[in-house]
Structures are given as structure tokens and as C-alpha cells.
Amino acid sequence: MDYPEERKQYIDGIACQYLCHIEKAEKPGNVFFAHFHYYIEMLYALSGHFRIYLNGIYHEFAAGDFVLINSREVHQIDALSSEGGSYIVVRFLPELIYDGMTQSHFELKYLLPFITENSIYEKVISSSILNAKHSAIPGLMNEIIRESEEKQYGYELAIKNHIGGIFLWLLRYWHANGEEPLLEDFENQQLKQQLSPALTYMITNYEKSISAAEMAKLCNLSYSYFSRSFNRLLHMNFSDYLNEIRIREAEKLLVSTTQNVTEIASAVGFCTTSYFIKQFTKYLHVSPKQYQKQMRQGQKDFIA
Structure with a gap:
């Protein structure tokens, strides 16, 4: 149903x-x-x-x-x-x-x-x-x-x-009460260990060009196994997860720097400004420019 x-x-x-x-x-x-x-x-x-x-x-x-x-x-x-x-x-x-x-x-x-x-x-x-x-x-x-x-x-x-x-x-x-079979799930623990190099690399190098194939190699896994494992563990595909990391970093830059949208798109690893705007709007339901305006207005109201 x-x-x-x-x-x-x-x-x-x-x-x-x-x-x-x-x-x-x-x-x-x-x-x-x-x-x-x-x-x-x-x-x-x-x-x-x-x-x-x-x-x-x-x-x-x-x-x-x-x-x-x-x-x-x-x-x-x-x-x-x-x-x-x-x-x-x-x-x-x-x-x-x-x-x-x-x-x-x-x-x-x-x-x-x-x-x-x-x-x-x-x-x-x-x-x-x-x-x-x-x-x-x-x-x-x-x-x-x-x-x-x-x-x-x-x-x-x-x-x-x-x-x-x-x-x-x-x-x-x-x-x-001994209710923790999921916390001790050996398969999930194994996936975390196998994918850990890629997850760490993505967080610390999100501004660089990163591909799933490169991350699979970093983890010494085949591309297909890496992709399946990534989806299973993170409940999203590689591209969506990387975009989410970049969007979260972009949020910080939008409210803490004077950089414009194009500069921020480049700073967090997006190839084009148009793709950055599309992804940002997809995740936050508001454009980067609108988000920046709202956050800065909120800061002004707080200071006032």
C-alpha cells in the first residue's frame, strides 16, 4: 500500500x-x-x-x-x-x-x-x-x-x-538492555572501514575535482562495489553526497565573506556557477543570492 x-x-x-x-x-x-x-x-x-x-x-x-x-x-x-x-x-x-x-x-x-x-x-x-x-x-x-x-x-x-x-x-x-544489533552489524562496520579513506578525503578536499572512480581506487575497491557500498552506507549516491558537502561549505561562505556567487561556486568545487545555483536551490529551496540576502538581513536585525 x-x-x-x-x-x-x-x-x-x-x-x-x-x-x-x-x-x-x-x-x-x-x-x-x-x-x-x-x-x-x-x-x-x-x-x-x-x-x-x-x-x-x-x-x-x-x-x-x-x-x-x-x-x-x-x-x-x-x-x-x-x-x-x-x-x-x-x-x-x-x-x-x-x-x-x-x-x-x-x-x-x-x-x-x-x-x-x-x-x-x-x-x-x-x-x-x-x-x-x-x-x-x-x-x-x-x-x-x-x-x-x-x-x-x-x-x-x-x-x-x-x-x-x-x-x-x-x-x-x-x-x-542489549538492544544494539545494528550498532554491531559487521557488514556496516566493514563498509565504514572500507569507505573511510574516501569519506575523509571528500570532507577535506571538497574544493578539488573528485570522481567516484578516483575514490574507489583510493579505497582499493572496484567502481561498482564502491558505488553500491556508498549508497548502502550513506543512503545517497556519491554525487549527491559530494554536492551536499559543497553546499554546506558554500552556506558558510555566503554569510561570512564578501565573495560573490561565482567566486563561492569555484571556491567549493563547482565547475560552473549555473550548476552551483541549480544544486544550491535544489537543496535549500532558495537561490544562493536570496540565501545570502536573508542571512545578512538577519545579522543586521540581530545587531540592531
């Missing part, structure tokens, strides 16, 4: 790294139809009793329970209580935890339980377990909502830190 995909949300052309709100159900019945999205999603029930469908399996959760929904995992939520109920919703992009550029690629293993479609990790954690483990999750979920509503200075950093705290608690909880 095909399910609709909920697209990323954007503000001024920039993908929102996180979204949060309190979802309220006034009566029993469907709260949200079956769908999926790129965001990782976390729920914390404040009141009522609910049922959630996660990739073919139904789970129930009630006040005080926590639910994790993986990136691109099909889910649907129904209210079961006659009086309805409410729960906190926090969604965040996987890049908020691991961006693949400033962090070691070996840290990717920590993200796998949140992006793997057929994850076997415990997804609904009851209030009794949270209480027994003295988990900070209830407090952190409520703090995220408070920060989002009050918007005090630095609230964005506070929200990211709180999401990181929940992320870490889950990893350690699973580890303590």
Missing part, C-alpha cells in the same frame, strides 16, 4: 531542523492518517489513551508514555479515550544529530536506530519504565515545548540540546 509523504517544512527557504507542538484530540477516532516523513518524531502523552500504527504493528500508549517514530517510518495515530487526550510532538531532521560532515563517520552508528526502516528497538517506552529509570525524557519534552512557546534568547540552542539529551538517553537505554 502506498502512503502519502509529508514534506519537509521550510521557513524563508530553509528546512526547519525541528518542529514541536502539542497535539490535542477532542474525541476518540483518527488523529493523524497513515503517512511518513523524513523527520524523526518523538511523542510524549500528556493525557488520554492512544493507538499508534508503526510499520504494520499497532502499539498503545497513554499519559506519561514516550513514543519514537523513525525517519520515513509509516505511522498513524488514533485516540481511544472517550474524552480524547493530548501529547507533545517533537520532530527533528536526522542532520540535527549527525550531519556527516563535521562529525566522524564512525558516529553514524548512533543514528542508525533512528533511520533504519525495520528497526527492532523498543519504540514505546512506558511511564513506569521512565519513572523507574529516573529518565529526564518527560522533563526534556516539556522543556522543549516551553522554550518553543516562550522563545527566550538562545531558545533554538536549548531545544537542540534537549533533543540531544533524549537521543543520548535512548541510546544508553537500548545499550543497557
Whole structure:
């Protein structure tokens, strides 16, 4: 069965790294139809009793329970209580935890339980377990909502830190319960080791002309095996990953230098300005010039 995909949300052309709100159900019945999205999603029930469908399996959760929904995992939520109920919703992009550029690629293993479609990790954690483990999750979920509503200075950093705290608690909880087969997946570990020379080279030499064939040779792999392995490990092809590295570096130059778009395109490794503009717009849904204007205006507003 095909399910609709909920697209990323954007503000001024920039993908929102996180979204949060309190979802309220006034009566029993469907709260949200079956769908999926790129965001990782976390729920914390404040009141009522609910049922959630996660990739073919139904789970129930009630006040005080926590639910994790993986990136691109099909889910649907129904209210079961006659009086309805409410729960906190926090969604965040996987890049908020691991961006693949400033962090070691070996840290990717920590993200796998949140992006793997057929994850076997415990997804609904009851209030009794949270209480027994003295988990900070209830407090952190409520703090995220408070920060989002009050918007005090630095609230964005506070929200990211709180999401990181929940992320870490889950990893350690699973580890303590022996739920880490993906982290010890020998095939993935082997792929990381085999591709590590290429991944490191791409991050430190993105401004140079780099081909998949050259990187395959650097890793002592055949071109076809390198390409298949790259897709399996990074969930994108070689060209897209290299372009993403270059775009992220271009973002920094657009807001921190006086270089024009053509100069920045060349500085980060794009052969032509037109291709740079096309790729930048594809990733950020705004042209480099528009992005630069928006960011500089934001800096002026901050200084003012």
C-alpha cells in the first residue's frame, strides 16, 4: 500500500531542523492518517489513551508514555479515550544529530536506530519504565515545548540540546538492555572501514575535482562495489553526497565573506556557477543570492 509523504517544512527557504507542538484530540477516532516523513518524531502523552500504527504493528500508549517514530517510518495515530487526550510532538531532521560532515563517520552508528526502516528497538517506552529509570525524557519534552512557546534568547540552542539529551538517553537505554544489533552489524562496520579513506578525503578536499572512480581506487575497491557500498552506507549516491558537502561549505561562505556567487561556486568545487545555483536551490529551496540576502538581513536585525 502506498502512503502519502509529508514534506519537509521550510521557513524563508530553509528546512526547519525541528518542529514541536502539542497535539490535542477532542474525541476518540483518527488523529493523524497513515503517512511518513523524513523527520524523526518523538511523542510524549500528556493525557488520554492512544493507538499508534508503526510499520504494520499497532502499539498503545497513554499519559506519561514516550513514543519514537523513525525517519520515513509509516505511522498513524488514533485516540481511544472517550474524552480524547493530548501529547507533545517533537520532530527533528536526522542532520540535527549527525550531519556527516563535521562529525566522524564512525558516529553514524548512533543514528542508525533512528533511520533504519525495520528497526527492532523498543519504540514505546512506558511511564513506569521512565519513572523507574529516573529518565529526564518527560522533563526534556516539556522543556522543549516551553522554550518553543516562550522563545527566550538562545531558545533554538536549548531545544537542540534537549533533543540531544533524549537521543543520548535512548541510546544508553537500548545499550543497557542489549538492544544494539545494528550498532554491531559487521557488514556496516566493514563498509565504514572500507569507505573511510574516501569519506575523509571528500570532507577535506571538497574544493578539488573528485570522481567516484578516483575514490574507489583510493579505497582499493572496484567502481561498482564502491558505488553500491556508498549508497548502502550513506543512503545517497556519491554525487549527491559530494554536492551536499559543497553546499554546506558554500552556506558558510555566503554569510561570512564578501565573495560573490561565482567566486563561492569555484571556491567549493563547482565547475560552473549555473550548476552551483541549480544544486544550491535544489537543496535549500532558495537561490544562493536570496540565501545570502536573508542571512545578512538577519545579522543586521540581530545587531540592531
